[in-house]
Amino acid sequence: MELISSAERNQLFESFTRDAFHLELRDDYSVPDEDSPFASWLRGEVVDYSYMEPWTQLIRRVTAQGKTVRRVRVVTEPHTSYIQWEHATTALNEEAGEKIRWLPRLRLPKGTTFPMEGNDWWLYDDSLLAVGHFDPSGRVLGSELIEDPDTVVECVRLRDLLWSTAIPHPEYKL
Template sequence: MTLISSAERNQLFESFTEDAFHLELRDDYSVPDEEGPFADWLRGVVDNSFMEPWTAMIRRVTGQGKAVRRVRVVTEPHTEYVHWEYVTTTLNEEAGERIRWLPRQDLPGDLVLPVGGNDWWLFDGRILAVGHFDEDGRVLGSELIEDPEVVAEAVRVRDLLWSVATPHREYKP
């Protein structure tokens, strides 16, 4: 399996034409760019400047009429990390991203998640960028998958979860 970096994965935002969708399934992410801001937030210090490269990119692509959506499947009660994500989600949405929440216990009981239950980005319903993590939760990279059957299953799961998840402004943890 060949993995690409997060920066290489983000280049897919330059080439998609209609819709980018992210399925998040983890209750904690050990992303190096977030470690300092998350630790600061735990101490009561808020500095979200680390999000500026992301939100600038999202503003640019959504300003071109492209959709960027995300469903966060989360355990309740939330981990501190998910609580922090909840608080900072307003910045994502102000940039043009649409985010919905789905408590893990509300997942359809017969749902089998594609690609081993890993997180993924789906670009234009044709390319999957599947996230891989080490045993400590650190991002290893993304695997690109274009197999039509795997992608079709991801499209089905995207549509199902988007339809049952709660929009951020309505979700009250």
């Protein structure tokens, strides 16, 4: 399996034309850029969120072009510290133009199964998947690109189901 880096995956935002959707299924992400801000947040210190600027600038640019960027975060309750922190920072994503919804695992529609071995994925324009792969400690290894029509159709179906079921960020209280 060939993996592309997170930077290469982010380049896909330059070429999609309508909609990018991210399904997040993990209760913790070990992202090196977030280690220090997360540790500061855990200690109750003021957090420097400047590490998010490349992402929020990208989202502002693509949403200003009329494109949609959405994500559903499927989470376990009670929440991990990481999910609590992620919830606290989500306003920055939404201010940039992302639409984010939350779905507690206990509220998943009955019989929901996750394609791609339960890995997170980005779906671009209902035609291209970038499936995230992680090492045992939760660090991102990269993304696998998939264009198989049957797999994409299943992910489109799941996206639509979860999006309609999930709770918009402003309404989801921890």
